[in-house]
Amino acid sequence: MFVVLLVLGIGSDLAQAQSASETHPDWTGYYTLAGRADLASAGLKQDAPGEELNNLIIPHLQPWAKARMEATDGIADDTGQVCLPDGIFRYPSMAGRFLWLQERGRIVMVFDNINTAGVRRIYLDAPHPKNPVPSWNGHSIGRWEGDTLLVDTVGFNDKSWLFGGMEPHTEEAHLMERVRRPGNGAFMEISITVEDREALTSAYSYKRYYKKQPDSAEMAEDVCNEDPATWKQYRDKALKRQMDRARQVK
Amino acid sequence: MTKLAAFLAVALCAPLSRAQSPDLEGVYQSIPDGMTLPGGRKNAGSPAAIQLLPAAAEQAKAIDLKQDPWKMCQPVGPFRMMAKEQTKIELVPVSAKIVMLFEDLSHGMQRTIYLKRGHPAKLEPNWLGDSVGRWEGDTLVVDTIGFNDQTWLNEEGAQHSDALHLVERIRPVLGGQYLEYKIAAEDPKTLAKPYSYTRYYKKVDGEVMDDPCQDE
Numbered sequence: 037m038f039v040v041l042l043v044l045g046i047g048s049d050l051a052q053a054q055s056a057s058e059t060h061p062d063w064t065g066y067y068t069l070a071g072r073a074d075l076a077s078a079g080l081k082q083d084a085p086g087e088e089l090n091n092l093i094i095p096h097l098q099p100w101a102k103a104r105m106e107a108t109d110g111i112a113d114d115t116g117q118v119c120l121p122d123g124i125f126r127y128p129s130m131a132g133r134f135l136w137l138q139e140r141g142r143i144v145m146v147f148d149n150i151n152t153a154g155v156r157r158i159y160l161d162a163p164h165p166k167n168p169v170p171s172w173n174g175h176s177i178g179r180w181e182g183d184t185l186l187v188d189t190v191g192f193n194d195k196s197w198l199f200g201g202m203e204p205h206t207e208e209a210h211l212m213e214r215v216r217r218p219g220n221g222a223f224m225e226i227s228i229t230v231e232d233r234e235a236l237t238s239a240y241s242y243k244r245y246y247k248k249q250p251d252s253a254e255m256a257e258d259v260c261n262e263d264p265a266t267w268k269q270y271r272d273k274a275l276k277r278q279m280d281r282a283r284q285v286k
Numbered sequence: 287m288t289k290l291a292a293f294l295a296v297a298l299c300a301p302l303s304r305a306q307s308p309d310l311e312g313v314y315q316s317i318p319d320g321m322t323l324p325g326g327r328k329n330a331g332s333p334a335a336i337q338l339l340p341a342a343a344e345q346a347k348a349i350d351l352k353q354d355p356w357k358m359c360q361p362v363g364p365f366r367m368m369a370k371e372q373t374k375i376e377l378v379p380v381s382a383k384i385v386m387l388f389e390d391l392s393h394g395m396q397r398t399i400y401l402k403r404g405h406p407a408k409l410e411p412n413w414l415g416d417s418v419g420r421w422e423g424d425t426l427v428v429d430t431i432g433f434n435d436q437t438w439l440n441e442e443g444a445q446h447s448d449a450l451h452l453v454e455r456i457r458p459v460l461g462g463q464y465l466e467y468k469i470a471a472e473d474p475k476t477l478a479k480p481y482s483y484t485r486y487y488k489k490v491d492g493e494v495m496d497d498p499c500q501d502e
Contacts, residue, residue: 064380119359119392121498135398137378137385139311144378146385146396151359154496155387155396173496251381257412259361259395 060138060180063217066255067224067246068133074247078219083242089129090201090282093230093240101204101235108202110279115195117271119151119260121172123196124189125211125230127153129244130200135255136224143178143185148258158187165191170207172196187213198230200275201282206234223247307421308458310384313494314465314487315374323486324460331483333369333440342445342476349443355436359392359499361413363437364430365452365471367394368485375487376494384419384426392499399428411448413437425457439471447475463489 075081084092097105116122128134133148141160147153158178168175168191175191189211198205214227224246231239322328338346356362367373367388374389382402388394399419409416409432416432430452439446450473459466470482 121496135385137380139378139380144376144385144387146387150391150395151498154391154498155494157493159493169495171495172498254398254400257395257414259413 061183061217062138063136063221063224063248064138065251066133066135066249066253068249069131070223070245070247075223075245078222080218080223080225080245082245086130087200087278087281089199089242090203090278091285092242093198093203094201094282094285096236096238096240097203098235098237104204105202106283108204110197110200110202110275113202114197114271114275116152117275121154121196122152123172123192124153124156124174125196125198125205126200128226129228129242132244132246133255133258134246146255148255149260150258151260158185164188170194174209174211183216185213185215187211187215189213199282200278201285202279203282204235205230205232208232208234217248221248308424308462309379310377310426310456310458310465311379312489313374313376313492315490316368316371316467317464317486317488318371323464327459327464327466327486329483329485331481333366333444333483334442335483336439336444336471336481337478338444339476339478345445346443349445351441351443354441354443355438356393356441361395361437362393363414363433363439364397364454365439365450365469366437366441368454368467368469369483373487374490374494387494389494389497390499391496399426405429405431411435415450415452422455425455428452428454428456430454439476445476446471446473449473449475459486465489 070082072081094102127147127149135146137144137146143158143160145156145158147155154173156173156176158176160178162177164175164177170191170193172193172195174189176187176189178185178187192205192207192209194204194206196205197203209230209232212229216225217223218225226244226246227241228244229239229241230236317323317329319329373394376387378385378387382400384399384401386397386399388396395414397414397417399417401419404418405416411432411434413434413436415430417428417430419426419428433446433448433450435445435448437446438444450471453470455468457466458464465487467485467487468482470480471477472480
């Protein structure tokens with residue numbers, strides 16, 4: 037009888053654990069920005085890929101924000117040039133490679149370029165703090181709606197840019213994401229909406245797709261400080277090109 | 287009866303074997319040096335106490351301390367990072383690996399400890415090396431090799447070579463409220479003898495705030 041009760045007790049624990057894991061899909065894995073060919077085979081495509089994202093954002097800037105963008109010397113003012121954080125608006129949309137780690141009560145996104153993109157922690161079924169300390173990546177909370185994860189992020193500092201054209205945002209920036217995995221789990225789709233009543237005339241939205249890498253794939257170490265001079269040279273070149281083009285956008 | 291016995295063996299042993307590997311998930315912060323925990327547990331040793339071979343000692347004397355990776359917001363490597371007072375780490379165990387994150391992300395970066403593979407035959411040297419782990423009872427044993435020569439072993443400028451080999455032993459103590467962390471370093475090219483130190487990390491509540499180097 038004791039043995040039966042013991043077995044039933046263990047069975048109950050197992051059932052509880054299984055039930056918890058069945059409630060929400062586990063998307064743990066390594067993801068990289070999906071290429072055009074991979075997406076085409078699934079009938080998907082990136083919205084405003086690469087630098088085209090500037091064209092999508094700029095028409096939403098308030099006049100002061102557009103003026104600031106045009107007056108900004110990105111090469112000097114861009115923290116990412118010197119291996120400091122860029123915030124999360126830029127790197128994930130341009131070249132994102134990240135580990136998606138699901139824990140009890142939270143999801144952790146670890147970017148390979150940790151110096152500039154850092155780590156995001158999405159607290160599940162929890163409220164934002166009343167007065168979050170402004171930070172580069174803000175404060176993220178999430179909740180599941182069926183097989184879609186809804187993520188809400190506030191509490192940004194105003195030190196980062198919305199994208200490489202040096203589009204500013206304020207501490208009022210509000211990021212809303214809907215995350216799901218189309219293509220039978222081959223891709224992670226993040227539908228992104230950004231609003232900022234102080235810097236934008238209206239919200240803008242776009243989608244990014246990331247490809248789930250095989251379980252055997254490992255995210256490589258990426259230390260931008262390894263060779264700061266070369267890194268800055270590379271960023272200077274890429275950023276100047278982007279800023280020049282962004283300033284042509286009306 | 288045999289079938290029942292087999293069923294019970296499976297039903298009972300599966301949870302027990304899982305229980306042997308403790309769940310290390312959580313946020314931990316190193317306790318101050320000088321603090322003593324129940325059972326006389328306290329931090330012991332320090333990277334400053336390593337003994338260098340003569341050539342390595344000469345090299346350290348000649349080095350410009352302004353080039354310290356710590357001062358340049360570069361990764362400092364596990365041997366140095368884990369000894370720092372107030373270091374806050376987050377352990378995220380998922381499937382076949384444990385990811386170690388640091389609140390001081392510029393100096394600590396992120397480490398991935400692979401549980402189901404050995405070191406690759408060919409390793410590309412990097413700042414944090416290649417880490418593989420295995421469980422010995424309730425202790426996670428982490429073996430790391432494959433370092434580049436960019437990090438220092440201490441703030442006195444002690445260099446290491448590409449032969450640096452770290453073995454960390456991590457286990458929960460005091461009912462899981464603390465981690466006991468022991469690290470041993472050997473490097474036959476620079477260290478006169480292997481050296482180890484011990485730190486205790488307290489499990490803490492709350493959120494980890496990224497603390498990039500520029501805010502210092």
